[in-house]
Amino acid sequence: MNLDKAKSTAPVILRIGLSLVFLWFGINQLLYPLNWIGWVPGFASSTIDPFTIVFVNGISEIVFGVLLLIGLYTRIASFLLALHMLGITLSVGWNEIGVRDFGILMALISVFLHGADDYCLDKKLRKNRSIVKANFLK
16 A cells, blocks of 8 residues: 555545544534533633633634535634633643644644645635636636
8 A cells, every 4th residue: 555645635635634623622612502611711710600611612613624624614613622722722721632632623723734635625716816817817
């Protein structure tokens, strides 16, 4: 088996894997908010209702998870999720959960730096726009 031929699938697998992680967490926050209230940092819950924080966080993780899954606004979604994970990692601290979240943060930075892969909707839309533009200029 020639693994060099499979290199182009690595960014796709990483992007889709990360999207599924965020979709799982986002959906679970909406379905079982009580399980997530304890993770809301004290500084945040002192000004905003913890249920609201969990709800907004769950919705945003689902939205950005879907964007990553379909590869639309890939760089923007991965950048915002990386910022989110940086905040979570710093908030949780350097323990088994913080180290896991740091790994997810590094993977998101990798997706951000790579940008749209061959299977991203971003790339397909960009190609279609350039075809339309070229035909328009004829």
